[in-house]
Structures are given as structure tokens and as C-alpha cells.
Amino acid sequence: MTAAAPDTVFTPSWHAELELGYARFGDSTRPVQRRHKGPLRVQKHLYAEGPQVCQHIIVHPPGGIAGGDRLDVSVNVATDAWAQLTSPGAAKWYRAATPAYQQLDVTVAAGATLEWLPQETIVFSAAQAELATRIDLQGNARLFFWDVVALGRPASGERFACGHFQSRLDIRRDGQLLWHERQRIVGGDGLLDSPIGLDGSPVWATLLVTGEIDTELLEQCRSLAGDVRGDLTQLPGLLVARCLASEALLARNWLIALWTLLRPALLGRAAVPPRIWNT
Template identity: 30%
Template structure:
């Protein structure tokens, strides 16, 4: 029998992946540990960047970083190969940091697949976006509390999730979500999630973003999904709640078709 009494800590996962794209293609790529970045061959539409965490998920003290830099005039789409999973953590929270830099007149669609939070998960995540003059972005975040098809429930959780968008150093958009055990006990209230276990936010940052408000409201009609849309100056913000992630994904897919001329990430096809 293996004697593990001398082992004081488990091995932790650390990963960093960063890619730089210009109008003619890849400029630089750096990756280490469990984080990988891939560029599937695209025949049409935007260049696609696909990030992958080969560790299979995040637990205590894990660290994951993704980065995209688009040079002036560059347009691209970035996503993840599969859902990110945050597992039960015994110790410090896992850390996830996404850094997106978009050059002058550039555009990035950041469309990661969902994050699944398991019971006992602890995750601190920050998504930072730096926009140059004339640049814009579309940002998606989907969070699912447990594997709904397996009937899982989440009663213990630590989540600190922030998204910050700056243009030339000035904050344009700051969105934050915090959940803990006490908050989970109140989630079923009408002022919270009202029984939902899947939630999402889709944000467009661009001077013309409010112009889409009417057309997106016309497609907020997926059964089982509660949706709301607002259009502050220079932004379009949509929020969604659902008891199941499948109708949520169907609703988001239709919205993305209304907001962008390009097809969905090929890895999303189901």
C-alpha cells in the first residue's frame, strides 16, 4: 500500500496561454503548464482562437491565465474548447485571469463556453478588457450551478467574478458577481435567481451597441429563459436566467446570430 503520510499538499495546476494576432495572422504565441491556445484553420469568417485547460478543471490554489492581444485593425473570435469546471476546493480559491487587449479599430468576440460550479467550489476570476480608440468587443459569460442533468445541487460555494472594460485607461463597464454559502440559501427568492440554476450575461461595448436594442428584444423569446436587455450609452447589456442550461444556450445562439454577421464558433456546434 502506498504511504502518503509524508505528502503535505497536492500538486496544483498552473497554466498560462497568450496569443497576439495582427491583420495578417499570428504574431506571437506563448503557453505553459495546463493552458493551451489553438487556431483551427478557418475558411471563412473571423479568425478563431480556442483556449483549453488540460487539467480538466480548477480546484484549490490552481491558477489559470488566458490572454489575447489584437493589433490595430484586427478582428477575431476567442472561445474555449469545452466548459470550464470548478471543483470542490480544500484550501485557497482557484484563480482565473483573462486579459484581452484590442488595438485601434479592432474587434474581439470573447465567447467562452459555460463555467460549471460544483458543490464546494472556490473561484476568484477577473476578466479585463483594454480597448484602444475605435475598438469594440462582445463579451459572454455563462455560469451553471452544478450539472443539472445529474440532479446536482450546490450548497457550499465561494465565487468572486469581475469583468472590467477600459478604453484608453478609463473604465467603461464594471460588472461583478459574488456568491457564498449565505447567498446560495437566498437564491430561490424572487429578488435573486428565483429558482434558476443557469445564468448568463452578454455585453457589447461599442458606440453603435445601443442600436441593437430593438432587434435583440424581438428574439428574447426562448421558453424557460427569463431575459432582460438595456442599452446605456456605448453599451448593450443582456442578462439571462434559466433552470436548465440548454434553453439558455439556444437563446444565446439566436441572439448572437442577430448581433454578429459571422457564424458561431465551430466548436459550439451541437
């Protein structure tokens, strides 16, 4: 056996995969694919709203993502099915000497609906977090997607002084690009405090939902921005909401308030918050 060179550094890491698929049977959405590899899985599917909406909670048992880790999640929602995915708590990206990765690939068929409603992502100072999301919508597929990112741990006095966070998000409908976004934030950069950047706010949130709303509902949504600095923009076929906040809970509460208003209008169902959000 050949001995390792003295300067070789072995960094333990996890490569986790999760494949989820949903299909419609009569008036019920059922999981038809659930494959996992490594520490990434879903709990038992739930029907808090009845059989039409299948809810799954994605769990990452290690509780945090370290250097070298990779999470690959794929979701396929078949014709007329409705899946709602959330998480039991914050995703934590730890300080690391090497990057960690997350890839999310989503396909939503015609007539189907996906709600992607995870809790916040906390990026520790000195973390190297790299995330990529690809969403393909077919025909009249519907999407309700949100994301909350918290840099550092303000409650502990930790600023995002070093490391980096970068993300890519592409949403297409029938191959045509609806949304294309790239973000890269480097620890200690002037963008963190600049008025044209995060303006000193350690948390930001994004909501993207397919469809269009009238001016009255748009103004009602805009009036919700109390403890956050947020606004909404109606694009052709896509509603975009953004906010800056001093802590993740405020941003998440704002997203939930928007979801409560927008879900009946755009998805035709009253908002029923998953019980896991209260634990």
C-alpha cells in the same frame, strides 16, 4: 533533509499561462503571439469565415480546475485585426479545500474586434472559484463578450450547497470605465432562491457588446426569451443582456440567438457558429 511537519498538507496544483496576440496583414488576421506554460493552449487557428476573422479554440487539457490551480490568459488584438475565441466544452471548477483562480487580461486596439464566446462554466458544490477579467478597449475597438455560469449539477441532483463563486469584470475604453461588476455567491445562501437573486435558477448568463441598436432590433432581441428569463438594456455605447435559466444549454442557445441577430448589426458580419459548438 528536514522532514515535513506531520500536519502539513501538500495540495498538487497547476499554474497555467496563455499569451495570445493577433495582427492584421493585408486582408488577413494572423496570430503573431502564442506562448503557453502549463496545461493551457490553443488549437490550430481557423478561418471559417475567410481570412479576416481568426478563430482560436482555447483548450485546458486537464478538463477541470481544482483547488490551488491558477489560469492566466492574456489576449492582445492589434489594430484592425479580428479574433474570435471559444472553447471546446464546459469549464469545470471542482470541489476544493482552497480557492482556484482565473485571470483574463484583454487589450483590443483601435479598429480591432474581439469576440470572446466560451462555453459554460460549471461550478461544483464546494468549489472555491475566483475569476477576474480586465478588458481595455482603445479608440473604436469592438467587443462581443459573453459568459454562462452554472452552479452545481442540477441533472445529478446537486445544488450549490457550499463553497463560493466570485468574479470581477472591468471594461474600459481609453481608460474610462464602461462596465464595473462584482459578484460573489456563497453556497447555500438565501440569494440562490430569493426573487431578488437567482430565484431558484442554477444558471445565469451575461452578454456585453459595444455599440448601440435601434428600438426595433432591441424589441426583436427581447422577443427571443422563450426558455429563459432574460432581457436587454441599451446603455450609452454598450448593450447588456442577462438571463436566468434552468440549464446551461438553454442559456447558451439564447446567447447564440442574440449573437445571430446582433453580429450583423453591430459587427457587420453574418453569424457563422464555430463547428466546435456542435461536437
